[in-house]
Amino acid sequence: MLISPEVRTVLEHTAKPHELFERIAPVALPMAARFRGLTVRETCLVKGPAGWAEFAPFAEYDVPEASRWLLAAVESAALPFPRPRRDDGVPVNATIPAVAAHEVPAIAARYPGVGAVKIKIAERGIASLDDDIARIDAVRRAFPDAAVRCDANGAYTDDEAKTALTALARTGPLQYVEQPVADVEGLARLREWVSIARLPVPIAADESIRKVSDPLSVAALGAADVIVVKAQPLGGIRAAASIIEAAGLPAVVSSALESSVGLAAGAALAAHLPLSEAAEGLLGPRPAAGLGTAALFSGDVAEPALLPHDGSLALGRVVPDESLLREYAAGPERARFWTERIEACWEHVTDGSRDDYAI
Numbered sequence: 001m002l003i004s005p006e007v008r009t010v011l012e013h014t015a016k017p018h019e020l021f022e023r024i025a026p027v028a029l030p031m032a033a034r035f036r037g038l039t040v041r042e043t044c045l046v047k048g049p050a051g052w053a054e055f056a057p058f059a060e061y062d063v064p065e066a067s068r069w070l071l072a073a074v075e076s077a078a079l080p081f082p083r084p085r086r087d088d089g090v091p092v093n094a095t096i097p098a099v100a101a102h103e104v105p106a107i108a109a110r111y112p113g114v115g116a117v118k119i120k121i122a123e124r125g126i127a128s129l130d131d132d133i134a135r136i137d138a139v140r141r142a143f144p145d146a147a148v149r150c151d152a153n154g155a156y157t158d159d160e161a162k163t164a165l166t167a168l169a170r171t172g173p174l175q176y177v178e179q180p181v182a183d184v185e186g187l188a189r190l191r192e193w194v195s196i197a198r199l200p201v202p203i204a205a206d207e208s209i210r211k212v213s214d215p216l217s218v219a220a221l222g223a224a225d226v227i228v229v230k231a232q233p234l235g236g237i238r239a240a241a242s243i244i245e246a247a248g249l250p251a252v253v254s255s256a257l258e259s260s261v262g263l264a265a266g267a268a269l270a271a272h273l274p275l276s277e278a279a280e281g282l283l284g285p286r287p288a289a290g291l292g293t294a295a296l297f298s299g300d301v302a303e304p305a306l307l308p309h310d311g312s313l314a315l316g317r318v319v320p321d322e323s324l325l326r327e328y329a330a331g332p333e334r335a336r337f338w339t340e341r342i343e344a345c346w347e348h349v350t351d352g353s354r355d356d357y358a359i
């Protein structure tokens, strides 16, 4: 279920990465604030016959894991983006970090026109549940018409999650709470409890969706109402779309902290997904994606970066600016690391003896 037939054909006709990638451009992009423990996001842009693509596995990922991200890069470098079902842009959510309530209006001002807001909660050592509630109330005042999502990043124990979800529900309607507990079984138990308690709080799985098989196990266990998906770790736009279809759950497309080049592929996935009745019921007629993350960078490869206008991202490929590629080029040692990584991942995905990439 991982390699789409189109990408498989590309790989069958290409012996080595340099036959597909005419350019390999590793970059180190500065972040506006620490995120996921990073102040610099290293990633690698590649150029193929269809245009620029991104290979963005985090540095600590091993070859098998990074190989799925390579499939996404191969797809975008070799093939056109799939046809969008909607071409009026992809709405994105604003993201409010775990700040004090009084800081919310200043952050909200950066996101004019958004229809959904994601609020970070349960950040241990930074904010208590009362702080979280105060932040949510402040967000509701700042965005009176926006759908509210909360993201706990798996931080609650089972019992904390029950207390928190009960309190969160009292603040007003919630589109969903993302990853209240860390593991899939815990999500399934919590979702069952939510249903018995008749709490109007849909649950989304984010960190639980990392491997290709995860959307299916989340669906099989009834662990979530919504899955948060990223194109790169699922092996590209076409592979992700087929995995989402197989899971049969409403999906919210999110970024893997890519540069604007990779975000464009995420937007292509979001615009390509069919909108089921269940998805529309839960997420509205134009579901907001978590693709507004170019705002987290203080430097990007494109000018302008792929940022939302009136709450939406424009569709289409992003072409990096040559002077920005030079400005943010990773050093020669890191360039060697990325070239070798691409070669190792290429070997991994084209090794005919492996069946873990079979569709």
Ligand SMILES: [Mg+2]
Pocket: 151, 153, 178, 179, 206, 207, 228
């Ligand atoms: Mg999340």
